[in-house]
Amino acid sequence: MRTSQRPDGEPAPPVRAAIVGTGNIARLHIEALHSMPDQVEIVAAADADEDTLTSFGNRYGLDARYGDVEELLRGASPDLVHICTPPGMHRPQVLACLDTGATALVEKPPALSLAEVEEMAAAEGERGPWVATVFQHRFGSAAQRARALIESGELGRPLVAVCHTTWFREQSYFDVPWRGRWETEGGGPTMGHGIHQMDLLTALLGDWVEVSASAHQQARSVATEDVSLARVVFANGAVASVVNSLVSPREESYIRIDLERATIELTHLYGYGDDDWRVTPAPGFEERVTAAWKAGEAGVNSGHAAQLGHVVAAVRAGTAPPVTSAESLRTMRLVAGIYASAFQRRPITPTDLGPGSPFHGRMNGDGPRW
Missing domain, CATH: 3.30.360.10 (Dihydrodipicolinate Reductase; domain 2)
Incomplete structure (x- = not known):
């Protein structure tokens, strides 16, 4: 199991990350990873389309390029593999990653059926590797704030x-x-x-x-x-x-x-910031609700970078990264x-x-x- 510290107390080395599928969504993944260079080393990419892979590799300075996930796993030995391929390819690619000990982060939907997600979950190890799904809307600060207030009962x-x-x-x-x-x-x-x-x-x-x-x-x-x-x-x-x-x-x-004590609203399109949320207190709860909302987390937009920070931290610590297979199954x-x-x-x-x-x-x- 990977840990965030070596036995001598020094920080663990960066996570070795790779990307499978180099189309448009992969750009969001690699740019998010580039924002945390001390924690991640991007070691390889794979795509069956040679032209797409070449363009992606040239743009982001990746020399290690492979035609499929199996070649990548053998050649690059990643800790974390980002699965950015069409949904019908997710199951075999995730299973290949787990079989070699690499944690898989898979774009939505994680697979084509409940049976496939359950098969992927069953292939996880008790202490890793794991499979996580990209559901980045959970990780903006306002969503974290709303969840905390709802779970605490503060808003009724x-x-x-x-x-x-x-x-x-x-x-x-x-x-x-x-x-x-x-x-x-x-x-x-x-x-x-x-x-x-x-x-x-x-x-x-x-x-x-x-x-x-x-x-x-x-x-x-x-x-x-x-x-x-x-x-x-x-x-x-x-x-x-x-x-x-x-x-x-x-x-x-x-x-x-x-x-009971407030209405929470979020209006956006493909991603949000704090200003896209609105809270309307019920009569008699104006001061209480407003104070509780202002006291929560702030400053983090939804997006791949928000979730990937948690994923990388979890992989370095040797714990299951979010969003877990159990949450994805729900x-x-x-x-x-x-x-x-x-x-x-x-x-x-x-x-x-x-x-x-x-x-x-x-x-x-x-x-x-x-």
Whole structure:
């Protein structure tokens, strides 16, 4: 197990990090890693597309370049591997990393199904290596502040919530061969886009106990949905409206949680800062709520850098990095629950999504009924 200090008390050497998949999202990873040079050494990159790999390697000064993850693992011996490939490739690449002792940090969605995520989680070691999922919206300071206030009970009991990811993607977006297909992307906006907002919602409100949903093909020529709508009930009694859309010309990401003593709101698009949050105290609680909100964490925007700082620190310390497989599974079960409810046309609980469910092995289950 790696530790943040050597036996002689000196700091541990930097984490040896590598990147698999050198498309657009990899840029966010490597630039975040470059912001912590004393903690990370970027040792290699891999991509099956030689031109993309060459361009990425030249841009970021990486000489060690490989055609696939297996070659990279043999040649570079990384401690941490960033999986930035399309979702259909995640499972085998993560398993390859874990098999050689490297912790894997995987882009969302972590895999195509609950079964695949559970297989990845089962391959983790008790003391590592681990698999973590990129859910960076959890790590902005305002989200940390909101979570602390909700968990402490300072704002009272959560009552009702809204979680909307209303984005816009033209048909040309889906011309990339792996997009809009169950077998390669795992789903539509519920799986690949709104999952960030839904993960933040579950991070703030905790376990969910029931979902009722519908899914629709409104405007895009795809095999998956382009819109879903859900009612989600949480274990703490809160009820939420969840909308995921790729057909909304005025794009917005929006979360609202109404508690007994305040309303918390977040309005942004692909990332937020402290100023994107708004807190409205209930009558009679103005001073108490305002003081509590101002006293919390501040100054950190959401984004890959915010989460990667925690991931690298955990790897250096030999502890499980966030977001853990257990937390990812809770969010993935909500995604699967929305699809199961929409296609089976009934309310779904987490216990309905075990190995005996068709939605355990694939998000479209036994086939959409549009």
